[in-house]
Amino acid sequence: xxAIIDLCVVPLGVxxxxxxxxxxxxxxxxxxxxxxxxxxxxxxxEGDWDTVFxxxxxxxxxxxxxxxxxxSTVIKLGTRVDRDQTMDDKIRSVETKLR
Amino acid sequence: xxAIIDLCVVPLGVxxxxxxxxxxxxxxxxxxxxxxxxxxxxxxxEGDWDTVFxxxxxxxxxxxxxxxxxxSTVIKLGTRVDRDQTMDDKIRSVETKLR
Amino acid sequence: xxAIIDLCVVPLGVxxxxxxxxxxxxxxxxxxxxxxxxxxxxxxxEGDWDTVFxxxxxxxxxxxxxxxxxxSTVIKLGTRVDRDQTMDDKIRSVETKLR
Amino acid sequence: xxAIIDLCVVPLGVxxxxxxxxxxxxxxxxxxxxxxxxxxxxxxxEGDWDTVFxxxxxxxxxxxxxxxxxxSTVIKLGTRVDRDQTMDDKIRSVETKLR
Numbered sequence: 522x523x524a525i526i527d528l529c530v531v532p533l534g535v536x537x538x539x540x541x542x543x544x545x546x547x548x549x550x551x552x553x554x555x556x557x558x559x560x561x562x563x564x565x566x567e568g569d570w571d572t573v574f575x576x577x578x579x580x581x582x583x584x585x586x587x588x589x590x591x592x593s594t595v596i597k598l599g600t601r602v603d604r605d606q607t608m609d610d611k612i613r614s615v616e617t618k619l620r
Numbered sequence: 621x622x623a624i625i626d627l628c629v630v631p632l633g634v635x636x637x638x639x640x641x642x643x644x645x646x647x648x649x650x651x652x653x654x655x656x657x658x659x660x661x662x663x664x665x666e667g668d669w670d671t672v673f674x675x676x677x678x679x680x681x682x683x684x685x686x687x688x689x690x691x692s693t694v695i696k697l698g699t700r701v702d703r704d705q706t707m708d709d710k711i712r713s714v715e716t717k718l719r
Numbered sequence: 720x721x722a723i724i725d726l727c728v729v730p731l732g733v734x735x736x737x738x739x740x741x742x743x744x745x746x747x748x749x750x751x752x753x754x755x756x757x758x759x760x761x762x763x764x765e766g767d768w769d770t771v772f773x774x775x776x777x778x779x780x781x782x783x784x785x786x787x788x789x790x791s792t793v794i795k796l797g798t799r800v801d802r803d804q805t806m807d808d809k810i811r812s813v814e815t816k817l818r
Numbered sequence: 819x820x821a822i823i824d825l826c827v828v829p830l831g832v833x834x835x836x837x838x839x840x841x842x843x844x845x846x847x848x849x850x851x852x853x854x855x856x857x858x859x860x861x862x863x864e865g866d867w868d869t870v871f872x873x874x875x876x877x878x879x880x881x882x883x884x885x886x887x888x889x890s891t892v893i894k895l896g897t898r899v900d901r902d903q904t905m906d907d908k909i910r911s912v913e914t915k916l917r
Contacts, residue, residue, distance in 0.1 A: 543912045560862055597693070659756060659810070660806035666759075717741075796893060798878050
């Protein structure tokens with residue numbers, strides 16, 4: 522099953538600056554060969570369900586290993602069985618209607 | 621790794637009433653022997669990471685099998701390595717400060 | 720317009736324990752006479768849209784005033800115009816199907 | 819108070835294709851002169867708290883007026899008082915650490 526998710530990992534107990542933890546997650550997602558797009562409030566990820574969630578788990582393990590005692594993550598998760606749809610398709614579908 | 625998550629599964633393309641799909645997910649979570657608490661905008665779930673996410677996957681598979689062509693789910697996901705904390709602990713911790 | 724929301728306020732830069740901030744928000748919601756239900760990963764809130772979001776704003780102002788330099792909040796927000804529905808209705812609707 | 823939010827409006831009861839509703843929200847956000855960035859699972863929005871949430875309310879009113887009986891929206895909402903930060907700053911902050 523393919524999934525498109527939006528991932529936002531928020532480490533707690535490490536101060537206000539969280540970008541190094543987000544960068545570590547970006548590296549993990551790239552190593553997993555997942556298609557990703559960073560935005561200002563998370564990262565869009567497209568891939569096989571198991572590959573995606575294995576990478577999310579590795580993000581939590583890594584951010585804890587970097588010193589964060591607590592993590593509060595938000596995931597938006599979309600699956601569909603009526604047709605194949607990519608992240609690019611989703612954006613194009615909205616942009617077409619804005620013309 | 622233990623996780624406490626808040627799961628909200630929203631099937632699309634099946635009309636406005638989604639309670640039968642939510643009920644199916646509740647059954648899956650119970651069968652997985654996960655500790656859960658239903659609320660008005662989702663379900664709190666406490667358990668081992670892999671068990672939790674295997675159940676979430678089964679929820680998507682089941683809701684699709686029930687006829688939903690598309691699902692948009694929201695997950696809040698907490699892990700911590702500084703100490704063990706249950707869902708009950710989290711609520712009690714706030715309620716103590718409200719007295 | 721009536722709204723049912725799920726509010727989860729996460730202060731950053733104040734360490735791992737966030738319960739006193741959550742408790743402060745609970746007090747604000749009560750003072751606003753909103754119907755609320757605390758759970759392990761947020762608070763369900765039911766009320767008039769403007770009253771609800773004025774209270775959410777007051778939560779952010781208060782948590783900042785308590786010393787949190789940064790806040791990352793998650794809101795699930797439901798509105799419907801086909802019929803009136805309370806938080807209790809939503810839970811009952813699922814529980815009926817579990818019997 | 820300035821806010822950076824991530825908005826994802828999901829209309830229920832209108833079938834699986836939701837792009838026309840998302841496009842209507844994009845128009846509302848532009849008319850409100852808010853800085854926005856559409857991505858594959860929502861829209862990042864930067865602006866004054868009151869302007870942002872007035873626009874979110876108008877989105878719900880409009881999507882209902884377009885025929886959606888029910889809406890389930892997800893908002894991630896960030897505020898900070900330690901320093902001014904834009905959506906571009908947030909992305910740059912992560913990208914710098916990826917080099």
